[in-house]
Structure formats: structure tokens, C-alpha cells
Amino acid sequence: MPRPKKQRRICGRPAFSCYKPNGVTMRELEQVRLLPEEFEALRLADMLSLSQQDAADKMEISRQTFGNIIASARFKVASSLVEGKALILKEDEQEFDNGYCNGSK
Numbered sequence: 001m002p003r004p005k006k007q008r009r010i011c012g013r014p015a016f017s018c019y020k021p022n023g024v025t026m027r028e029l030e031q032v033r034l035l036p037e038e039f040e041a042l043r044l045a046d047m048l049s050l051s052q053q054d055a056a057d058k059m060e061i062s063r064q065t066f067g068n069i070i071a072s073a074r075f076k077v078a079s080s081l082v083e084g085k086a087l088i089l090k091e092d093e094q095e096f097d098n099g100y101c102n103g104s105k
Contacts, residue, residue, distance in 0.1 A: 008059045010036050012043040020086035029086040038073035039089055045070050 020029055037059070044055035056066035080087040 008037045008061055010040045012040050014039055014089040018086055018088045021084045026086060031086045031088050032076045032080045033088045033090050034076050035090055037069055041066060041070040042073050
């Protein structure tokens, strides 16, 4: 039996729920789903330029787990851009932690 998945700290929310190529309807596009933890990893590592260890600490996960998450996120974004797929930013199962994100914890 696999270990239960540890809850990750997610502070960033996407501005929109999906990104897609112009001029093509969603029905015609293959979709790539980006998980909330993958979005947060991209935000911390690529937008805020945190090291993998610092970003992992913020998400309360190991550095190795963070490395796996960021690699998956980068692959999904790259394949979406290169192959013209819709990028769906999934927002279920994770809770946004206002207290933690505003620095009160």
C-alpha cells in the first residue's frame, strides 16, 4: 500500500482557469491539466526565483519531492506551448491557506 500523499502548502492562485491557443475551440484541443501543487512550484521557483530547497520548505515538502513536482510542471507547460494544447489549471482538492500566505503563521 503506497504512502498517503502529504498535503502541500499552496499560496498562489492562477489568474485564469485555462490558457489555450487563439482561434481554436476547446473541443478541438487536447488538454493538459496542471495541478495546484505544480502551479505553486512554478510560481515559487520560476517567478520568485527561490532555490528548490527554499521552495520545498515553503510548500512543507522534501526537496526531492519539489524537484519531481517542478519537473512535471515544466514538462506540462512546455508540451502545451510546443504542441498547441490547452493548459487547464485545476483547482480542486487543495485549500488556499490565507493565514500562512499572509505571514501570520
